[in-house]
Amino acid sequence: MSKSYTYDDAGVNRKQRVESKRHLDILQETYRQSVFGSVLRLPYGNIFPVGQDRYLDLVVEGVGTKVLIAQLVQKYDTIGIDAVAMAVNDVIRSGARPLAVVDNIHAQESNPVLVKDWLAGVVVGAVESGCPVTGGEIGDVAEIINGLSQNVGFDLVVASVGAVNKADVITGEGIKPGDSIIGFASSGLHSNGITLVRKILFKQWGGKYDPLDIPEGLDREVGLEALEPTKIYVKPLLELASKVKVKAAVHITGDAYTKFNNLTRASPGIGFKFDNFHPQPIFALLQRTAAELGYSLSDEEMFKTFNMGWGFGVIVDRLDLDEVIRVLDSAKVAFGVIGEVTDRQTVEVLYNCKRMVLA
Numbered sequence: 001m002s003k004s005y006t007y008d009d010a011g012v013n014r015k016q017r018v019e020s021k022r023h024l025d026i027l028q029e030t031y032r033q034s035v036f037g038s039v040l041r042l043p044y045g046n047i048f049p050v051g052q053d054r055y056l057d058l059v060v061e062g063v064g065t066k067v068l069i070a071q072l073v074q075k076y077d078t079i080g081i082d083a084v085a086m087a088v089n090d091v092i093r094s095g096a097r098p099l100a101v102v103d104n105i106h107a108q109e110s111n112p113v114l115v116k117d118w119l120a121g122v123v124v125g126a127v128e129s130g131c132p133v134t135g136g137e138i139g140d141v142a143e144i145i146n147g148l149s150q151n152v153g154f155d156l157v158v159a160s161v162g163a164v165n166k167a168d169v170i171t172g173e174g175i176k177p178g179d180s181i182i183g184f185a186s187s188g189l190h191s192n193g194i195t196l197v198r199k200i201l202f203k204q205w206g207g208k209y210d211p212l213d214i215p216e217g218l219d220r221e222v223g224l225e226a227l228e229p230t231k232i233y234v235k236p237l238l239e240l241a242s243k244v245k246v247k248a249a250v251h252i253t254g255d256a257y258t259k260f261n262n263l264t265r266a267s268p269g270i271g272f273k274f275d276n277f278h279p280q281p282i283f284a285l286l287q288r289t290a291a292e293l294g295y296s297l298s299d300e301e302m303f304k305t306f307n308m309g310w311g312f313g314v315i316v317d318r319l320d321l322d323e324v325i326r327v328l329d330s331a332k333v334a335f336g337v338i339g340e341v342t343d344r345q346t347v348e349v350l351y352n353c354k355r356m357v358l359a
Helices: 012-035 064-071 078-093 111-128 194-201 222-227 236-244 255-265 281-292 299-305 318-330
Strands: 039-040 043-049 053-063 097-107 133-140 154-165 180-185 246-251 273-274 308-316 335-342 349-352 354-356
Touching: 012 308, 043 078, 053 078, 053 299, 064 078, 064 154, 064 194, 064 222, 078 097, 078 111, 078 154, 078 236, 078 246, 097 111, 097 222, 097 236, 111 133, 111 154, 111 236, 180 318, 194 222, 194 281, 236 318, 246 255, 255 273, 255 299, 255 349, 281 299, 299 349, 299 354, 308 318, 308 335
Parallel strands: 097 133, 273 349
Antiparallel strands: 039 043, 043 053, 053 154, 097 154, 180 308, 180 335, 246 308, 273 335, 349 354
16 A cells, blocks of 8 residues: 655655744734834734834745756756746735745855856846846855856846735725635646655655656656746736735645635635636646555645646636636736635645645
8 A cells, every 4th residue: 555645755844834823923023113003913923103104025935956957957047037037026915016035045166157147047037027126135144055076056036026005905804705716727746845846846855757757748857847937926916906806815735725724814704715726747746656665645745735727816806807817817827716615615626536634
C-alpha cells in the first residue's frame, strides 16, 4: 500500500507555520505609530494611511526554493518575474495600484552574468506591473548562501508599494451566499509548493527526472515547465475593480484554496464551493510520479498546496456577472467562473467526480 505524501513530508511543517504566524499579532503594538491614523486591517495583510482617505499597501515577497530549480536548470532570466509577481499580486488584493518595486538579492557572489539575468526578469515583471524599479541591493553572503555543485547560490526577494483611495479599498466585507467566484488562469506551478515539487519530480532531491527529461504529458523539459514564471494580474484586476464592485481578491498561493477562509474574518458565516478546474499537465504529472515512487499524493493535498490552474480569485455579486465577463473578455485575460459563496462555512472542492472539504 502506497504511503500518503504531504507537504509536511516534503519538509514544510504546516502546523508549525500556523503556530508561528500567531506571533504576528505582536505587530499590532506598532499600529498606533502610523502618523496619519489607524492601520486598516484586511483579510490579507494591512494598509496604512498617508493622508486624507488614502492608503499605501506595502508587501515583501520571495520565490522560495524555486531559485534552486533555476540553479539546477541554469536558467536565471525568469526568476525575477516570479519575485515581482509574488509581491504585486499581493498588493492588488487591497485594490491598490503598484507604484514601485525594489529587489534584494543575496548570493554567494555577485557574478555579473547572473546579476544581469536576475535583473532582466525583475524588469520584465515591473514593466508588466506598470511600475518602476526604484532601487535594490545585491549582497555577497557566501557563508550563508550555498549553491548546487558549481552553480552560484542565491535568494531573491522583491518589495512593492501600492496606493489606493479609501473608497476603492477591497475590504472582503459584504460577501454573501450566492456570490460568484471568478478565477484568473495561472501559468502552472507559480512559486508555491516547490519544495514538494522538487522532491517528487527531480532526481537532485530524490525524485524521478533529470531536468532535461520530457515526461509524458509535457511538451518541453520538466525543468523549464517547473520554471514557468508566475502570472501577473495587476492589469486585469485593476481594470475589473474600476468597472465592478469587487468584494474580495485572493492571490491563490501558499495554502491554496484554504486561503479563502481568511475572508470569514470580514464576512462571518460564509463558505466557498469550487467546481471548475482544468489544471495544467504538470499537476497530473506530480500525482502520477508520486505514485510511481510509491507515494499517494491525494487530491486534497493538491488543493491545499497548489493553485490547480487558477492563480487569482475575485468575488463579485452574481448580479454583476455579465458585466464582469464583458470587462474580462475585453482585458484579454483567461478566466472562468470557478465557484460560488455558500452558507456552509467550509471550503468545498468538487473535482474528478469527488467532493472534498479542505481543513
